[in-house]
Structure formats: structure tokens, C-alpha cells
Amino acid sequence: MxxxxxxxxxxxxxxxxxxxxxxxxxxxxxxxxxxxxxxxxxxxxxxxxxxxxxxxxxxxxxxxxxxxxxxxxxxxxxxxxxxxxxxxxxxxxxxxxxxxxxxxxxxxxxxxxxxxxxxxxxxxxxxxxxxxxxxxxxxxxxxxxxxxxxxxxxxxxxxxxxxxxxxxxxxxxxxxxxxxxxxxLAIFLGEHLFIVAQHTITNLFALLPSNADNTVRRQEYALKKRWLDRVAGAAELVDGSVVIESEKAQAGVAGFWEETEDEEEGVQLIRAAFKNK
Structure with missing residues (x-):
């Protein structure tokens, strides 16, 4: 109240x-x-x-x-x-x-x-x-x-x-x-013995895993696994797209060199270049 x-x-x-x-x-x-x-x-x-x-x-x-x-x-x-x-x-x-x-x-x-x-x-x-x-x-x-x-x-x-x-x-x-x-001196000794016992017991209990710790570890492992699966799947898609685009680029370059151009068209391009100079 x-x-x-x-x-x-x-x-x-x-x-x-x-x-x-x-x-x-x-x-x-x-x-x-x-x-x-x-x-x-x-x-x-x-x-x-x-x-x-x-x-x-x-x-x-x-x-x-x-x-x-x-x-x-x-x-x-x-x-x-x-x-x-x-x-x-x-x-x-x-x-x-x-x-x-x-x-x-x-x-x-x-x-x-x-x-x-x-x-x-x-x-x-x-x-x-x-x-x-x-x-x-x-x-x-x-x-x-x-x-x-x-x-x-x-x-x-x-x-x-x-x-x-x-x-x-x-x-x-x-x-x-x-x-x-x-x-x-008796008070000082008793208080420090209490502090030492407290820290010892706290550290011993901290070494024992609890149900909450195990649950958190399982959740973290599942979350990391899901992210790794997503990253691996995205990497496979990215790698596949890169391969396809590189193949298309190489095919375009090869086609350019394999094409037979008209000689007259080439002569006209050379003359136009000299006129511009």
C-alpha cells in the first residue's frame, strides 16, 4: 500500500x-x-x-x-x-x-x-x-x-x-x-572463507549443463543449419547462373570471329575513318 x-x-x-x-x-x-x-x-x-x-x-x-x-x-x-x-x-x-x-x-x-x-x-x-x-x-x-x-x-x-x-x-x-x-581477524577470516566457498560453488555449478543450456544449443544449431542450407542453395544458383552467362559470352565472341564480313563493307569503314581524320 x-x-x-x-x-x-x-x-x-x-x-x-x-x-x-x-x-x-x-x-x-x-x-x-x-x-x-x-x-x-x-x-x-x-x-x-x-x-x-x-x-x-x-x-x-x-x-x-x-x-x-x-x-x-x-x-x-x-x-x-x-x-x-x-x-x-x-x-x-x-x-x-x-x-x-x-x-x-x-x-x-x-x-x-x-x-x-x-x-x-x-x-x-x-x-x-x-x-x-x-x-x-x-x-x-x-x-x-x-x-x-x-x-x-x-x-x-x-x-x-x-x-x-x-x-x-x-x-x-x-x-x-x-x-x-x-x-x-576472526571476522576477516570468516568473510573470506565465505567468499571463496561462494565462488567455488558458483564455478562448479556453472560447469554442469542445464536443460535451458541444452535447449539454447539445439536452437542455435538448428538456426545455423538452416542458414547454411540457404547459403549453400543460393551459392549453387549463383554458380549456375555464372556458368550460363559465361557460356553465352564465350559463344558470342566465338561467333563474332567466325562470322564472314563483306569486303565492301570493310573498305567503306576504312574510307570513312580516313575522311574523319
Missing amino acids: LNDWENHRTETDYESSLVSKIFITNFLTGYLSLFLIAWVYIPFGEAITPYLTLANIPHHHKPVGPERLKAQVAYFVIVGQVINFATEVVVPYLLRFAIGEAKEKITGEKVHTDSGADKAEEAAFLRRVRAEVALRNYDVYEDYAEMTVQRLLTWLSSITTSSLAYLFSPTTDINSPYTPLFTL
Whole structure:
């Protein structure tokens, strides 16, 4: 609704603004609490609370520790994935089934049944087409937004996980002056390992041919073959016409030399040439 009020000039601007809002909303609603717990409440909670009291800002909350962070991370990793799967796959299927049953009871007619006019060989195809028509419109930007969010979260996890693993390690001395430096080194190492793994997996998958690649190659081969056949046919026609015209020219030259001209006509031509001089 907010995106509709912005009155974008083109569809591309509209979709770009919508995707940006989806990114920001997903971050604020799902992952901002993790950042606050990990980087504000746990390390600076005891230092911030007295300032809130001095500023007369009411605050009533229980102390937040590593247990709260572990529980929330487990929710996003396990429970959140199950809920997303159920919302995207199971719920739409159940809704289609329930809506179809409700329409059958209201109208008394079966939904997506084969009519008598359908041929036997077309019945399966028409049944699939009717089922696809009943589906909601596919929104490519929704999947694009999800993939981008997943990639961003994977990159952020390489940073946060490495830093949290080092800071909460039993062998780490939080009061050591070298702790910030080692934390940055852990973040640097974790991020670069993620980049190397990403490029390796991308290159490996690029080596595997897909159905789309095979289809494109077959279409390109068929197109090239058609053009070669046309060029070969045109070359044969051109060669044939050249041979015929050359034969006609040679026949004309030979006929010219074989013709016997009248001597009187030749003498007249010579005299006319001298008179002109």
C-alpha cells in the first residue's frame, strides 16, 4: 500500500522500490532483535541501564544473556524455516483444495473436470492448464527478494558467527587488550572463507549443463543449419547462373570471329575513318 502511494513513473521503479522495502522490512522485523541482543544488550546492557535510570526513562525488562540469544537464533534457523515452508507451500495447497471444495458445494458442479468435448489425448493437457489457471500470478520479484535476503543473511552470518564464536569461546579473555584485534581477524577470516566457498560453488555449478543450456544449443544449431542450407542453395544458383552467362559470352565472341564480313563493307569503314581524320 505504501508503495502504491509513491506514484512511481515506471513499473521498474515501482518494483525496485518494493524490493527495497521488502529488504528493510525483513531486516527490521526478523533480525534487528538479534543484532540488538548480540551487540547492545549483552556487552553494554549493564552500562546502559544506569543512564536510563538517571534520565528517568522507564524500563522494565529482564536481563538478557547468551541463553536468550541462543534461543532466538535457534528459532530463526529451525522454527522460522519450518513456518516459512508451511506458509509458502502447505497453506496455498490447502487453500486451493478448500476453495475448490467450497465452490463444488455452492454451485453443485465439479471444479476442473474434463468436459465431454475434450479429446482423450487432450484431456491430461487441458486438466493441467485448468489447474494452472486457478493458481495465483507468479511474482518473480518475490522470489528475487527472498534469494537476495538469503544471500545477505549468509554473508552476515559469516561475520557475526565468527565474531560470536570467538567472543563467547571459553578460552577468550574479554578484558584482554588484544581481543578487539583478534575479533576483527576472526571476522576477516570468516568473510573470506565465505567468499571463496561462494565462488567455488558458483564455478562448479556453472560447469554442469542445464536443460535451458541444452535447449539454447539445439536452437542455435538448428538456426545455423538452416542458414547454411540457404547459403549453400543460393551459392549453387549463383554458380549456375555464372556458368550460363559465361557460356553465352564465350559463344558470342566465338561467333563474332567466325562470322564472314563483306569486303565492301570493310573498305567503306576504312574510307570513312580516313575522311574523319
